[in-house]
Amino acid sequence: MMQKRACVYTVGCRLNQAESGIIEDKLRDAGYVIVPFGNEADVGIINTCTVTREADAKCRQAVRSFIRKNPMAYTAVVGCYSQLAFKTLAEIRGVDLIIGTQEKLNVVNYITDKKNPIPVVVRDTIQRDDFTIDASGYTQIQERTNLKIQDGCDFMCAFCAIPFARGRARSRQFRNTLEEARQLVDRGVREIILTGVNIGMYRSENYTLCDVVDALAAIPGLTRIRVSSIEPTTIPEGLLDRMVAYDHPLVPFLHIPAQSGSNRILELMKRRYSREDFLEFIQLAVNKVPDLCIGTDLMVGFPGETDEDFWATYTLLKESPIAYAHVFKYSERRNTAASRMVDKVSNAVQDKRSALLRELSSEKRSAFHEKFVGRIRTVLFESEVGDGLWCGHTDNYITVLAKWKDGKANTFVPVRIQKLSGDHVIGSIENRNVQ
Ligand code: SF4
CATH class of the missing domain: 3.40.50.12160 (Methylthiotransferase, N-terminal domain)
Structure with a gap:
């Protein structure tokens, strides 16, 4: 059959x-x-x-x-x-x-x-309890694999429908999380990316995000742990200590959505921090963690956003150590607080603002990459993208292309970064220590 x-x-x-x-x-x-x-x-x-x-x-x-x-x-x-x-x-x-x-x-x-x-x-009621996932059947593994540790959100930002769509914050049981992580590593995964809606709020029994990261670090064979998007105000300083620790596999990478650089808009958005809080934290983080890559999400066209508010967002990106931004246009979602706000921003203005931010983001990305030209960095190679041309990522999330005869996926290789090319860099394999 x-x-x-x-x-x-x-x-x-x-x-x-x-x-x-x-x-x-x-x-x-x-x-x-x-x-x-x-x-x-x-x-x-x-x-x-x-x-x-x-x-x-x-x-x-x-x-x-x-x-x-x-x-x-x-x-x-x-x-x-x-x-x-x-x-x-x-x-x-x-x-x-x-x-x-x-x-x-x-x-x-x-x-x-x-x-x-x-x-x-x-469409059942969404539960609030800690959850487990039966992932024992995992068969399709990539070298970098997402591990779900959390779902839902209690923050109720004014523009966001996720709390309605995914329900309130809840965490995956600690032991169940580790069980899947071990299975993934047994099957060859070298990098685990911790994912959820609001992962900084992870709490299962008394375990926190740092406990998850430490327990994963103890799994032999797991070389990298990456934390995916994490809300400002929820990032424990202990996370930075782990990024710095010589023998800890937590990589120097953070994606922290700022959304806006204007305090007035942040307040309307019901975000839980000010421009100053955000800048202070990322400055602290880059001072503490060498080569740290910090990315962010920025939104343009939130109801009531004036030119002045927009330029506050622009300067937040321009003058801070943020390496890149994902730029989104505000989109009205039913039942959210923002959908009841009247002072809408036209589509044309939203387009103009997002184009300006995107351009700035690519300049910032290049400036970040520039710092690594001439240096050697370990790359986890993932796939061959052209004739003998391989693509992979550094720990601080630089996309690297390199010529590699007889290349092999899922391998860590030292690469010398040679030059910039669009949103990635070109490197050359240093023939030492292929792991
Ligand atoms: S934007 Fe993020 S933190 Fe805010 S409600 Fe949505 S999911 Fe939660």
Whole structure:
């Protein structure tokens, strides 16, 4: 009998990517073969995001395109957009199953052999307790793998729908987290990226984020631990100490969303810090941690943002040691506090402001990369991207391309950084100490 084919399409953040990996593994355990999205399949799962209007549109488009190509296939839509916009999704002809946040990782248990005449909707109350994930079936491993340790958020920033889509903050049980980390390392993972919605708030029993990082550090064979996006005000100073410690695998990298450089806007956004607090922390961090890369998220066009507010954001990026910024345009989300604010910023102004910030971000990235030209840095190589050309990352998240005859994925190699090239650098392999 032919093995059934399934594909998973992910819209959105690193946490969604981590969860899609878990869903794929559960599909394999259930006997499916995973095929790329776009191929013919018997089952299609679209793991959705609702962070902006564009994300919503991308989800609907992915659902429609899967159904068009596979009209007889079983179509399931899961995740944040399903949680909030289940009615809109139910109107798309051909959708069989809509699952919100609580049950999304169990989607495989809901799939049936027959298509449903009307979509089944599963939108359970999102639990608040610590959670576990049965990830024993992990089969598809990459050298850098996301590990989900936390979900949901209690912060209720004025622009954000995530607390509605993913529920309140909750943490993955400490032992269950370590169990999966050990399995990943046993299967060859060299770098683990800790992911969640608000990972600085990790609390399971009495364990904190620093405890997770230390417990992972004790796993033999795990060479790098990376913390993904983390909210200002939630970063324990102990994290910086670990980045500096010679024998600790926590890498010198932080992605801290500032969102705005204007105190007036930060207050309207209900963020929990001022421009000065943010700048003080990142200055402390770069003084303490050599070669630290700090990235940020910046939003333009929040309701009421004046030119003056925007320039405050611009100077925050320009004058601080931030290495790069991801720039987003404000997107109105239903039921959020910001959606009730009246003083909207036009699309044209938003476009202009985001273009200015993007340009500045690429200048800042180049200036950061420039500091490493001529120096040797260890690179974890991931894949061959062209004829003998390999791509990988340094610990402080510089993307490196290097010619490497007989290259091998999942290998740490010392590389001399030679020159800048767009948003990455070109390096040459130093033929020593290949690990
Ligand atoms: S911290 Fe704010 S922006 Fe981030 S998920 Fe929570 S509510 Fe949203």
